[in-house]
Amino acid sequence: MSEKENNFFVDSAKLSEKALAKKHRLENDPSCRKDPMEYFPDMERITSDVRGKVIAQMEAYDESRYTAVDVRRALDHERCSIEDFKALLSRAAVPFLEEMAQRARRETSRHFGNTVYLFTPLYIANYCENYCVYCGFNCYNDIERLQLTPEQVTHEMKVIAESGMEEILILTGESKTKSDVHYIGEACKLARKYFKNVGLEVYPMNTEDYRYLHACGADYVTVFQETYDLKKYETLHLLGHKRVWPYRFEAQERALRGGMRGVGFSALLGLSDYHKDALATALHVYYLQRKYPQAEFSLSCPRLRPIINNEKINPLDVSEKVLCQILCAYRIFLPYVGITVSSRENARFRNGIAKICATKISAGVSTGIGDHEEKYTGRDTGKTGDEQFEISDTRSIRSMYGDMEREGLQPVLNDYLYV
Numbered sequence: 001m002s003e004k005e006n007n008f009f010v011d012s013a014k015l016s017e018k019a020l021a022k023k024h025r026l027e028n029d030p031s032c033r034k035d036p037m038e039y040f041p042d043m044e045r046i047t048s049d050v051r052g053k054v055i056a057q058m059e060a061y062d063e064s065r066y067t068a069v070d071v072r073r074a075l076d077h078e079r080c081s082i083e084d085f086k087a088l089l090s091r092a093a094v095p096f097l098e099e100m101a102q103r104a105r106r107e108t109s110r111h112f113g114n115t116v117y118l119f120t121p122l123y124i125a126n127y128c129e130n131y132c133v134y135c136g137f138n139c140y141n142d143i144e145r146l147q148l149t150p151e152q153v154t155h156e157m158k159v160i161a162e163s164g165m166e167e168i169l170i171l172t173g174e175s176k177t178k179s180d181v182h183y184i185g186e187a188c189k190l191a192r193k194y195f196k197n198v199g200l201e202v203y204p205m206n207t208e209d210y211r212y213l214h215a216c217g218a219d220y221v222t223v224f225q226e227t228y229d230l231k232k233y234e235t236l237h238l239l240g241h242k243r244v245w246p247y248r249f250e251a252q253e254r255a256l257r258g259g260m261r262g263v264g265f266s267a268l269l270g271l272s273d274y275h276k277d278a279l280a281t282a283l284h285v286y287y288l289q290r291k292y293p294q295a296e297f298s299l300s301c302p303r304l305r306p307i308i309n310n311e312k313i314n315p316l317d318v319s320e321k322v323l324c325q326i327l328c329a330y331r332i333f334l335p336y337v338g339i340t341v342s343s344r345e346n347a348r349f350r351n352g353i354a355k356i357c358a359t360k361i362s363a364g365v366s367t368g369i370g371d372h373e374e375k376y377t378g379r380d381t382g383k384t385g386d387e388q389f390e391i392s393d394t395r396s397i398r399s400m401y402g403d404m405e406r407e408g409l410q411p412v413l414n415d416y417l418y419v
Helices: 017-028 051-059 068-076 082-089 091-112 150-162 181-194 207-216 230-236 245-249 249-255 274-291 320-333 347-354 372-377 397-404
Strands: 115-125 167-173 198-200 220-226 236-240 262-267 296-300 340-341 360-362 411-412
Touching: 017 274, 051 150, 051 274, 068 082, 068 091, 082 091, 082 320, 091 320, 115 198, 115 397, 150 181, 150 372, 167 236, 167 245, 181 198, 181 207, 220 245, 220 249, 220 274, 220 296, 230 236, 230 245, 245 249, 249 262, 262 274, 274 296, 274 320, 274 411, 320 340, 320 347, 340 347, 340 372, 397 411
Parallel strands: 115 167, 115 360, 115 411, 167 198, 198 220, 220 262, 262 296, 296 340, 340 360
Antiparallel strands: none
């Protein structure tokens, strides 16, 4: 590993000598680590041509070869091709950002009207069996761990539902031991009592597991690929099931085969070359959308944020201007796809991007475990679990709703009816 990568994660002083020894052995001895292309025995393999198509396009992409002429041509086309999209992601497109934003706003208005959809995430456990060096939940980080009981999950959901929210996104750390499929399924059943839409952002699963969770009430699944760069992925994910790169890549397709109504995609900007990660994320959506036209697709574009024990976790600076360029390019290339902007971004940026291309925004967010009542009411509810990362936009649901209205947008709490 390079010196930069070794400094990516700062050891907690509270780690035991045994834990530190194992962690450092994994960091410095590649023979201790599993081949990231090798599946674990319990992992389902599917036959699909999507991964090959996406990676071939990404590896061949050289953004430096695009010029202002290519960008001008892309913006003049009524429909944005893959080649046009590549031009819009390049540095040559930066001087055209205002024009890109205007085009993106027109596309958003045409397909989504003036609405912005609000939802809330609920973390129900932060135990994790992976060692991902940039994540606050990683198995070697010294944080307060907690798994909510069914009674605690119910209480958290009641507090959120009383705020008026109608969609919830259930999240866990990636631990099959502490958060097995049945535990997550029970949380889905509880959520269905309080919310119109139920999403999941948990560890990747096999098709039958997704089928089970859909039967329990889950509507959609979001999976962060983190980075589509295999070499970089290998240096960042040193231990656990998450280290297996192709199994993670194919998670959304297994979810669709398991009956999920929709799937979400994302790379975590700042881990590798953002041009290539943004391209691969959109193409992942593009190719699957053509295989499963009946499904709903969404993507997001989060940036790295500080975590407990390491406030300097962002090694590659991705500016707001770059983020805006990527999101506008997404909208122009994929006009029908929902775009989510998370609370990792500040309120000013989220307000502005919602008027251009974002269609979904989280509100009343906590990335900790069991602390929604404390966050919403100020009452101390006792023991809570530490958060996955620091958020930037801390607005309540009511505040977010009002701000969207003042921006001239129509906030929506539910856009799906069961018949």
